Amino acid sequence: MDLAIKYDIIAEISLLSESLQNRNMTVAYADKLIRRCIIFIDNIKEKPWTKCIETRVAIKEGKFCGVPLIENIKISAINPQQLLTSVPNNLKRQLFTTISSNEAKSTSGTVRTISKQEEYDTLLKELIVFERGHWPSEKPPGFGEMEIERLCLRFKLTASKIKHGYRDYLDGSSRVSKQLNILFNCIKLIPCS
Template structure:
């Protein structure tokens, strides 16, 4: 439990960063899911400490007494539950009030593709994703599509984006709408 909470605390602190973008937040959440899921195969440091304490019957000078009435948590089930809950909190293009599809995966796959495309288009806002030589009009198609998704005025934001490409240390008021 301690290993899981430490990872979620790290994720929470990272997501509170004012400069966080949707694409990077998605990456951090997915990384956290992978880390927690990996705890099924390789125990975390606190879990290993707990196992040693149980084996020795002593934790930080306190004698441990086995209590038959207390049932332990199934660690694999806990880890699966936590990762499933985190996966449900990933960004999506499906509104939460939209009824579930009975046909299943075709609709889900198209929504997943739509979401993946949105993330790729948002990458044009990430300086570390830019090529060293940016061609004229770099990223503008993606900016226009993202503006449509978020119902923002494309022409003002496009000009703000061009300014941002020239000097990425300044974010215009218009482009800041898209960042937010």
């Protein structure tokens, strides 16, 4: 049973790993895939997956592939609930979150602490404006332009021409402007995990 649980977990993590190695992977999509994997593994606690089901049937029948199973009392089993809790927790740590924090000055000059989680959430909100699947059906004027400005500030780029290119991108232009492409290249440099 231990091997079956590990197999199901490793199979899911293997799919995630292969997806994250895609050259066209974006941070926003990588975040989505990692969170999906976490939910899947959390779900195995309640609903066993392929190999766990096969193993339960083999245990019930007392044989696996025609070979009789013999219970070995000397082998101690792992705690499946602990494993199925530990793996998602470790995956959560692979996201752009940490427990440390940074200080930032607000526009009024006061200092406040910004957690890495807030910083990551802000980055995701900025990047999501490039994901067509997250666009509203009726895009309001100026949709995503604040995020584009913050990304330009982050990468020390001039926002005016990039915003113009982004407007063309929003309108479904098949040609990506040279200026917007510079921002795309900067975004691609952000590691996904």
